[in-house]
Amino acid sequence: MTSRVALVGAGRMGTPLCGRLVSAGHTVTVCDLRPEREPPVRALGAQWSPSVVNAAAGADVLVTVVPGPDEVSAALPDAVFAALAPGAVWIDMTSNAPAVARDLRQRAAAHGVDVLEAPMGGSPDDAEHGRLRLFVGGPADVLDRCRPLLEAVTTADRIRHMGGPGAGYTTKLLINLLWFGQATATAEALLLGRRAGIDLTALHGTLADSAAGSDFIRRDLPALFAGDYLRSYGLDRIHDQLKVVNEEAEHLGTPHELADTVARIHRRALDRFGPVDGELLAVALLEEAAGTLLRP
Known part of the structure; x- marks a missing residue:
């Protein structure tokens, strides 16, 4: 119909x-x-x-x-x-x-x-x-x-x-939390690996095939290596959604220390870059702090 x-x-x-x-x-x-x-x-x-x-x-x-x-x-x-x-x-x-x-x-x-x-x-x-x-x-x-x-x-x-009611919205928020959390955690690991002298291409392939592998590492990391910060969604919207995750966790009484850390990193990225498009701009913030870009 x-x-x-x-x-x-x-x-x-x-x-x-x-x-x-x-x-x-x-x-x-x-x-x-x-x-x-x-x-x-x-x-x-x-x-x-x-x-x-x-x-x-x-x-x-x-x-x-x-x-x-x-x-x-x-x-x-x-x-x-x-x-x-x-x-x-x-x-x-x-x-x-x-x-x-x-x-x-x-x-x-x-x-x-x-x-x-x-x-x-x-x-x-x-x-x-x-x-x-x-x-x-x-x-x-x-x-x-x-x-x-x-x-x-x-x-x-x-x-x-x-x-x-509410289950669909919450599922989307949890997916976003985990994706942005994986992005920032992966960036920290790669920056540490590079500073330790490991080739990024070799590290990428090894992580993708390891127990630490994820869709972010296998599918999205090549865009970052090419200098693409995935400018398809606003950093301000990302921060707002991560904030809602923490508010829901507070309301329901569940631990949210890692979620709060992910939100705070994106808050700093928003302060640094403004409300512009870029799903990986929190990674750009970490690159700035390390003084190096994640480019093979």
Whole structure:
């Protein structure tokens, strides 16, 4: 079945998602605060509305793909939920904060709107080619209803139902914590190895094949060696997400010393470089401190 979809957010991820939804036969109306996003959206075959409420009017599905919790909250006054069709579903694909989402979920429910969270793992290229991973939280029956739409943007095996409300957001945050933690730990190890006189290429290959091997070492480290700090996501957003991880750990009473260290390193990187794109700029900070670049 095809749906009338209101898509909020036409950025690096929202635009390719829009294209896939249109290609699957859904009627898509897009809203974004930036009017310059209208031409590329219309070129994909979607409609455009400068108003979120107007975009949501009569829609079966509301999809939000915005930078973070503050943008989700700002984009969704109660009037948006009230404008949706009876029995509509809100799918939030933002890397949201569980505490922020709880309030929005309650407001949506007050208007009879079901809620599914599906934060994404992957790049804009993955979004364009249907390779995203979706970490879903929410009722299983709502996910079953939404599977045909979600399978327009990725394959069935990449849709992971993690549990009830909050489980999807938390899973994405934990993945980010571990990835950025691996990046900083690997950088420290490589800087030490290089200072000790070990060839970086040899060390890279050995680590990749060892018990310490990881997807970061095998897949992402070559980009760093080439001088690419993966400028596809904002350092300020990274810091905010790591901060939310620590807040959740504090709230739930679990240890978070390492998580706090990873967040503090990224806070220093943010102070040093500013809110610019670069997923590996914390590594650049460590390189500066060591006085050397990680280049074979």
